Amino acid sequence: MATVRIVNETRATELATRAAVADGFFSRMRGLLGKSGLPRGEGLVIIPCKSVHGAFMRFPLDVLFLDRQGVVRHAMQLRPWRFSPFVPSAHLVLELPYGTIASAATEPGDVIRIVPEAADEA
Numbered sequence: 001m002a003t004v005r006i007v008n009e010t011r012a013t014e015l016a017t018r019a020a021v022a023d024g025f026f027s028r029m030r031g032l033l034g035k036s037g038l039p040r041g042e043g044l045v046i047i048p049c050k051s052v053h054g055a056f057m058r059f060p061l062d063v064l065f066l067d068r069q070g071v072v073r074h075a076m077q078l079r080p081w082r083f084s085p086f087v088p089s090a091h092l093v094l095e096l097p098y099g100t101i102a103s104a105a106t107e108p109g110d111v112i113r114i115v116p117e118a119a120d121e122a
Contacts, residue, residue, distance in 0.1 A: 010110035019043035047092040062101040065090035
C-alpha cells in the first residue's frame with residue numbers, strides 16, 4: 001500500500017508523516033479494521049469516499065473530508081460504533097489519530113496537501 005505525508009498548508013502544520021492510501025475496493029473496505037490503535041504521525045487516506053463508520057473499531061479517530069481541491073469540507077471526531085454524515089462535496093477522507101485536528105487547529109476551509117513518498121523512501 002502506498003504511503004503519503006499529509007500537510008495542512010493553511011496552518012503550515014503536518015498532520016501525518018506516514019499515511020497509508022486505501023484506493024482499491026478491498027483496502028477501502030478494510031480501512032483500519034482490526035487495528036488496536038493509530039499512532040501519532042500515521043493515518044489513512046480513503047479515496048474515493050463520502051462517508052465512514054466506526055463499526056467494529058476499537059478506538060476513536062479524527063476524520064477530515066476533503067473535496068477534489070484538497071479543501072476541508074467537514075471535520076469531526078468519530079468514536080467507535082458511530083457513523084459520519086454523508087458529505088456530498090467530499091472526494092476523499094483522511095482518518096487521523098484522535099486529537100490531531102485540535103492540536104493542528106485544522107478546520108473547514110483549510111487546504112490540505114497530500115505528498116507522495118519518494119520511491120527510494122518506501
